[in-house]
Amino acid sequence: MKTYEDLEGDGGSNIIGQVVQLGEKLRSRLDKIKHKVALMSGKGGVGKSTVALNLSLALAKTGAKVGLLDADIYGPSIPLMLGMKDAAMQVEDNKLQPPESNGIKVVSFGFFAEQEHQAAIYRGPIISGIVKQFLVDTNWSDLDYLIVDLPPGTGDIPLTLAQTIPITGILVVTTPQEVASSVAVKAIGMFDKLNVPMLGVVENMSYFECSKCNEKHYIFGNGGAEKISEKHNIPFLGAIPLNSGIMEGSDLGKPVMITQPDSPSAEAFTVTAKNIAAQCSIVAAKLQEEMQAETTPPAN
Numbered sequence: 001m002k003t004y005e006d007l008e009g010d011g012g013s014n015i016i017g018q019v020v021q022l023g024e025k026l027r028s029r030l031d032k033i034k035h036k037v038a039l040m041s042g043k044g045g046v047g048k049s050t051v052a053l054n055l056s057l058a059l060a061k062t063g064a065k066v067g068l069l070d071a072d073i074y075g076p077s078i079p080l081m082l083g084m085k086d087a088a089m090q091v092e093d094n095k096l097q098p099p100e101s102n103g104i105k106v107v108s109f110g111f112f113a114e115q116e117h118q119a120a121i122y123r124g125p126i127i128s129g130i131v132k133q134f135l136v137d138t139n140w141s142d143l144d145y146l147i148v149d150l151p152p153g154t155g156d157i158p159l160t161l162a163q164t165i166p167i168t169g170i171l172v173v174t175t176p177q178e179v180a181s182s183v184a185v186k187a188i189g190m191f192d193k194l195n196v197p198m199l200g201v202v203e204n205m206s207y208f209e210c211s212k213c214n215e216k217h218y219i220f221g222n223g224g225a226e227k228i229s230e231k232h233n234i235p236f237l238g239a240i241p242l243n244s245g246i247m248e249g250s251d252l253g254k255p256v257m258i259t260q261p262d263s264p265s266a267e268a269f270t271v272t273a274k275n276i277a278a279q280c281s282i283v284a285a286k287l288q289e290e291m292q293a294e295t296t297p298p299a300n
Contacts, residue, residue, distance in 0.1 A: 029136055029140075030135065030136075030140075030165055030166075032140070032141065032142045032143065033067070033140060033142075033143040033145075033146045034143065034144050034145070034280075034284075035144065035145045035146070035168040035280040035284070036145075036146045036148065036165055036166070036167050036168050037145060037146070037147050037148065037167075037168055037169060037170075037171055037199065037276065037280065038147075038148040038150050038158070038161055038167055038169075038170050038171070039051060039052045039055075039147065039148065039149055039150060039170075039171045039172075039173055040150045040152075040158060040170055040171070040172055040173070040187045040191075041152050041172065041173045041174060041180075041183075041184055041187065042152065042153070042154075042174070042180070042182075042183030042184040042185065042186045042187050043152050043153070043179075043180060043183045043184075044152040045180075046173055046174055046175045046180050046184075046204055046205075047173070047175070047204040047205060047240075047246075048149065048150075048152070048173040048204075049070070049072070049077045049078060049081065049149050050081065050204070050246060050250055051173050051202060051204050051240065051269075052068065052078075052147055052149035052173075053068065053078060053081050053082065053149075053255055054246075054255055054256060054257045054265075054266075054269045055147065055269055055272060055273050055276065056068045056104050056145075056147045057102055057103075057104065057255055057257040057258065057269075058257055058266075058269045058270045058272070058273035059144075059145050059147075059273045059276075059277065060102065060103040060104050061103075061257070061270070062273070062274075062277070064144040064145055064277075065141075065142060065143045065144045065145075066103070066104045066105070066143065066144065066145045066146075066147065067098065067104065067105040067106075067107070067140050067143045067145070067146045067147070068104050068105070068106050068107070068146075068147050068149065069107050069108075069134055069135070069146060069147070069148045069149065070106070070107065070108035070109065070110065070149050071131055071134070071148050071149055071150050071151065071157055071161065072109075072149060072150070072151040072157075073109045073122070073127050073130055073131070073151070073157065074127075074151060075151065076108045076109045076110035077110070078106060078108045078110065078149065079106070079108050079110040079111060080110070080250075080251075080253060081249075081250045081253060081255060082101045082102070082106065082253055082255065083101075083252070083253020083254065084099060084101055084106065084111075084253070085110075085253070087099045087101075087106075087111055088111055089107065089111045089112070092139075094137070095137055095138065095139040096133075096134070096137055096138040096139065097139050098138055098139065098140070099111070102255070102258055105140065105141075105143070107134050107138055109130065109134075124155070124156040125156075127156055127157060127160075128156050128157070128160040131157055131160050131161065131164075132160065132164055135161075135164060135165060145277075145280070148161060154186055154187060154190040158187075158190065158191075159190075159194075162191065162194045162196050163194075167196050167197070168197070168199070168280050168283055168284065169196070169197040169198060169199035169200075169279065169280065169283050170187070170188075170191045170196055170197070170198050170199060171199045171200060171201070171202060171237070171276065172184050172187055172188060172198070172200070172201040172202070172228070172234075173201075173202050173204055174201060174202075174203060174204070174224055174225050174228065175203065175204055175205045175206075175220050175224065176203060176205070176206060176207075176218065176220045176221040176222055176223060176224040176225070177220050177221050177224060178221065178224065180224065181224035181225065181227065181228055184201070184228060185228060185231075185232065188228070188232055188234070197283050198232070198234045199234075199235070199237070199276060199279045199280065199283065200229070200234050200235035200236060200237035200275070200276070200279055201225045201228050201229050201234055201235070201236055201237065202225065202237050202238050202239075202240065202272055203224060203225030203226075203236075203238070203239045203240065204240045205219075205220055205240070205241075205242050206218075206225075206239035206240055206241055206242075207219070207222075207239070207241050207242065208241060208242040209241055209264055216241075219242065225239070235275070235279060237272050237275040237276060237279065238268060238269075238271055238272030238275055239268060240265060240268045240269065240272065241264050241265055241268060243256060243260075243263060243264065243265040245259065245260050245263060245265065246265055256269075257269055257270075
């Protein structure tokens with residue numbers, strides 16, 4: 001009986017060729033997207049999806065073409081936050097057509113749930129396949145930014161994303177609490193091992209600003225994201241204050257960037273989005289320099 005080591009090539013199954021073709025298909029379909037930014041947190045409950053949504057809206061308000069991929073297959077929440085619970089994804093020419101809301105293209109597993117309480121009960125390989133299909137078989141068209149809202153933790157979906165597409169960078173979302181920031185660093189460690197650039201860290205629920213006295217109250221502590229920034233030498237890109245309008249807007253499908261564009265929270269999202277755009281440009285320029293250095297022959 002032949003062992004694996006005895007086989008020459010792929011045993012006639014053309015597995016290698018299929019893998020190469022898939023890679024070429026991925027590159028060709030995603031080349032039109034300039035920047036792919038993934039948001040990640042070490043744990044749940046830090047408001048990562050809320051940050052992903054409002055940052056997408058803030059980027060779109062600058063005139064950028066933006067797509068938002070809700071990659072949390074087990075707990076998709078973006079459709080609810082955008083008031084798109086009744087929206088559906090159509091298929092044309094074998095490609096998913098993402099519905100649009102407030103100037104951004106949206107893809108979410110939530111569009112496929114037949115009932116509100118229906119759960120996604122799938123093992124890792126199936127979940128990975130769903131994420132790959134959302135990436136490759138969606139008609140994203142030309143985008144300046146594809147924002148990917150990853151599920152909490154360091155499981156199959158973040159790993160699939162990192163191994164499937166060239167990510168511009170990872171944005172870590174945390175809160176000031178030590179319990180959140182101490183777990184967030186695990187996400188940094190994961191993508192460091194995968195050689196994926198870190199764009200920076202954003203602190204959500206950073207403080208509450210009293211509307212009467214304008215004093216800032218640090219309800220969940222102070223400086224958690226800045227400590228991560230200093231320790232891991234990654235940029236601190238923004239602090240998002242607490243605002244009851246964020247919670248209410250998320251439940252009602254009316255994001256704060258749309259309903260309260262002049263609020264401190266919306267202004268914080270706008271500043272953070274501009275910082276993210278700047279970091280994407282820096283990473284892209286650095287990558288271009290590295291590619292030129294590799295292709296330039298050494299001087300005699």
